[in-house]
Amino acid sequence: MVLGATARFKSIDVDLKKEIDRLSGQKVDMCYLCGKCTAGCPVAPYQDIPPHIVLRLAQWGSSKVLESKMIWNCVACATCYTRCPNDVDVAKVCEAITQIAKREGIVADPVASALREKFVESVKNNGRVHELPLAMAMKVATKDYLGDLDVGIPMFFQGKFPLFGHQIKDLNNFQKLFNSKKAKKEGDK
């Protein structure tokens, strides 16, 4: 993602900013841009923009933030949140922005997006993740069939990719979570 030569922000886009606040349950205006989130973030060095810039763009309500890869690759470790002087949960902000981005059809990192989807699918079906089908689904989704095999095969022989998955005890009850009114409402959006 490139921020662009000149940001012709005429004004702050209050609507986008409010939507990010609503979905994340955070107030992005609480951030005073000290950069401590970026300083501690384990994935930030490998991203297009660091977390504090995600927040700055969110403060402007700039749709540029939807194009960021950072929001997809946040691993929700919450190091940022733990150390934030203003108690802003940056992980939640990133998550909220991915929701909006997906709705708008902007997926800056399809692999991360696919993993997220397949992971949730797997959990929905079994109550926990079943690694082998998830890995295979990712292979199909990304059409990268041979990558990671050097890691995957030894893991298989060490039993990290069991052939038969386990289901949790009260699966039906668990699946109600996905069918609740609130979940459906958000899903529809």
Added chain:
Amino acid sequence: MSRVGVFICHCGANIAGKVDVAKVSDDAINIPGVVYSSHQKYSCSEAGQKVIIDAIKENHIDKVVIGSCSPKMHENTFRKTIEQAGLNPYMLEIANLREHVSWVTADKDSATRKAFDLVKAAVGKVSFAKPLTPGQVTVEKRALVIGGGIAGIQAALDIANMGYEVVMVEKEPSIGGRMAQLDKTFPTLDCSACILSPRMVDVAQHPNIRLLTYSEVENVNGYVGNFNVTIRKKAKFVDESICTGCLECVTKCPLKKKIPNEFENGKAPRGAIYVPFAQAVPKVPVIDKEHCQWLLSPDPDTIEVAEGEKKPKRKCGVCQKKCEQGAINFEMEDELINEKFGAIVLATGFNLFDQKKYGEYGAGEIPDVITGLDFERMVNSSGPTEGKIVRPSNGEKPKKVAFIQCVGSRDEAKGVPYCSRICCMYTAKQAILVREKLPDAEVYVFYMDIRAAGKGYEEFVLRAQREYGANYVRGRVSRIYEQDGHLVLKAADTILGMPLEMEADMVILATGSIAREDSVALANTIGITTDAYGFISEVHPKLKPVEVPREGVFACGAALSPRDIPDTVATAGAVAAKVGVLFSNDILMSDPMVANIDPMICVACGACVEVCPYSAITMEEFRGKKFAKVNEAMCQGCGTCSAACRPGAAQLRGQTDEQILKSIEAVLQW
């Protein structure tokens, strides 16, 4: 032959880190006249002083050289020390081995050599020192306060409440100063006039305070406890003792919409006869002789006309006709008042940076680009727009307001590298006021850093951002121009690292504080110094923050450096305390290190009389012989006369020609 004792101080590692103190001390014993030499860690400590006292007594030392820090720091300390040992306190010479050697010399060997040279010079000089006795002067327990802003008001009230008489001199027609121009104050948002006006009235009504408005200090002579001050009381052309303050004259002046009112920062008019603002103290109008038609028209008595022709009359004179009290007196003239004071307080305040120096922000030509002070007047209910925030270009409510901080602050290219300390806070306050009065307006604040170091200040700025929704953008605006009835700001968001362009309806420049344009002239009148920017220099920024280099003169508030109201009031209180300490003495000891002219050598050439900057030398005559004589109470010990005196009759005590020559000789010989 004198018996000199040499004491070298390590000053911890300050001197000993660069100078081989043991070597200097060992070598010093070989200097002729030195009978004792030693070195120690901290000479100024109690233990260190005891070592000196004991050594003086044991070795019958009668003159002392101490190699230590600057005499500015500890000369007085060590004078007291040797006095305790029974010596005259002036039998002391300090070799400055810290500021003049260890702090400024990188090489250890040369530092040690230089230190020894300075010690030699000091020994040479002190060998010819003579015992001196300070004189005594009385203290005139009256204070002069120059400036009637919040600093002067606070200082005057505090001094007056101690029971001392105060004269307050204010240049403008009313006291109140900058604070009277402000609308609300940070961080509490209380109304400036509401907290200031009662104090202004207190000043006017205080039995110990005499108020001289529309007056300026012309000349200051004398010395601590006994200043002779000349004050010019400018003609107001209105008799204060008769005027009732009805202001009928003001409303009738035909020029009342013609002259820009300085109090309104020129954004609202006043007449030629005017009071600057409604709550003015004293509420007596003055006539501005630069504009008054009566005063500008020629005097009929001086005009010669042909016989039979009518002499032209003076123009206008409406105010005089309307005044039922007959208080208008066009014959009034400036009055010079001479008074004696024991202490002088400078509370002369500050000016604001001129936005015209920022061509990139329109140089004051774009009507919708205004300064923070303009905004203060605009948002004030008694200001030019009666408190309505409107675009000066069309009188409409702005939908988008941008603030630019650091205009005339932290800008080396514009000659103002310092931080003005008030702009971050007043911008946050003004951003809040915009959002309060115009809830639909967007507010953007362009800043470099937010400096909110004060009680409740950081919280206040965060409130402006979070509660009032002021959008802060880090980055300095490069340019403002007009386009399609809007202003366009070329700016940057340095957090994003991107340039940005933004439209706005109105821009408020947070102009910084600068020294008053007449501060240097005033400092020269009083005989004190200013810093590179024209602010008054204090003696020590930390330990003597309100004292200035002329004893008996004190300064407070923004005359010293940019500061806000709390700091101004605090320093004003500090000044009052210092004046109180001075006035608690009935008699002061005067410095004996002043000039003395030997009448037997003096040839009465008068060179010294001419060069003396303090007018302390006069020509006397005794039994037909003329000679120059120094008024020791007025002499400041500068030594100019001594340098000018050809026969060498004028000598500065403690710095005689003999002493100086001997110290040079000592460096060269031994």
